[in-house]
Amino acid sequence: MFDFPEIFALPLGEWINIAVDWLTVTLSSVFNIITIGIRTPLVYIERFLWWIPWWALILILAILAWKVARHWVATVTVIGLLFIGLIGLWDHTMTTLAIIVTAVFVSVLIGIPLGITAAKSDRFEQSIRPILDGMQTMPSFVYLIPAVFFFGLGKVPAVVATFIYAVPPSIRLTNLGIRQVAAETVEAGKAFGCTGAQLLFKIQLPLARPSIMAGVNQTIMMALAMVVIASMIGASGLGLEVLRGIERLDVGRGFLAGFAIVIVAIIIDRISQAFGRAGTTRK
């Protein structure tokens, strides 16, 4: 009496398995193209970060922080990065940074145009919303394993998984920002004879900038949250250090790598937030 009639229990799961197996083989050339598309910038970014001397990178980031954010952010940047280097995690941090930068780059490249489309079309917005909800709440382990089938091990599936988790805020907040631009302003633009493109690039996007930057900032933060999970499919860097630490119950090692992730997060968060604010103060 209490048992649920589980008529779909086996077939549905089995169908998903068959579909994944089928996709793995059939679309392998598509996946290979995506792999190359992600790996090429990733490898160059990583090589650049490894090539640039540590003091030069710290200097560049500190100057950037000094210019756009409050001055204490620059201090935190210098101290935080020096700390990471001194505990021997510099190279791991650079690898992690390369993965994050690539994932955020891909997310922004795809997320902002989708957000604009969603702002222009109610129907598109309604159809994309449940998908975004799914991307943010589906436990990432569920799609990590198919990602390995499709893209192999390492940084490429890590970027894909990070993208899935991190792109929704970029889409949502771009959409929201454009929709929040006052109707009068848009009317005025139209009255002055703006074309659609002018309306978008000269009025809506600039006014929506704080919101869009908040979305990008959220994307970055969520990408950082995926660092350890992405390492479970072989992405090297700080996440792998955390995994090594916890697998051996070496709590210290885990925490050090964890601290490094937090430091990177704080620095990127403050600098990218300041970029959003810099836009508004000038207006």
Add this chain to the structure above:
Amino acid sequence: MRKIVTFLLLTIIIVSMVLVGCGEKEKEPIKISDLNWGSAHFQSELARIIIMHGYGYPVELIGGKTIALLQATRAGELDVFLEGWMQNQKEAYDEGIAAGDIIHLGILNNDNWQSCFVVPTYVIEGDSTRGIQPMAPDLKSVEDLKKPEMVELFADPEDPGKGAIITCVPGWECEKINMDQVKAYGLDEYYNLKSPGSSEALHAALYGAYEKGEPHLTYEWGPTWISGKLDLTRLEEPSYDEAVWEENHGCAYPPNELFIVGHKTLPDKAPELVEMLGKWKMDTKTLGQALAYMEENDAEPFDAAIWAIKEREDIWVSFVPADVAAKVKDAVAQGIVEPQGTAE
């Protein structure tokens, strides 16, 4: 009115929760590890059914990762820890034994294998049914891996010019041993060791490459469902030699000892279980069969355990006295054995 209904509903829920919570409580429950790979799942499930229905103890399986559960056994949160791999857990095992927190119950298997140099057989021989040509017909031993065409075949996409070997799970002892082996064989200048991140991803990568018919060079071990299901070849390595192993791990892995340990209180709590687990033996072939059964029938570890009890008495009957075996068989025949979670 609405308040009364809410009150009644709440009362019913609370009362039923209390009722559900009251079970039979003659013996203290035995808590058994349920480690996160196939052969351990199968054995834990089998042990659960035998202990519950043969010896009449309530049993709880606790899932988790190796080190965490071994520590839990030391702390007494688990009574039995089943299928530890000695080489991988040596340090924690020695510590626990030395401190007297855990006691050694038995070695369940010592004919397993692990190797850092496993390739799908189609890489060497091709697979005519799938139209795969042999990619490296001359590949026999680890020495052959130094040839430029092999390095190219197993190329590391992130570091062209070098090959890639998928190594062991981060933090496991084999991760370090694999690195030593690659160095000792002089392969480190040709190959990068790539971390798979987790055992799930290690298997998924091998499975994905196998489905696509791509070249793949990886660490793997048996018994696993994947090494039972896929046609894999281990490359020849210098055979195991204790002196060489001690010096630089420059030879094949020795068979590992798969151990069972228990918390120090187990002999007082359930002496008959200490005896049973001492007799618990599972060779690699048997475990491979159980794992293949699960894979082929899309079955849960629970189903495989039931299968073993019904159809493969040779696997388990020798662990227990005749009357216990009869009780277990009876319970299974009556169909009163249920998976964990639905029984409570």
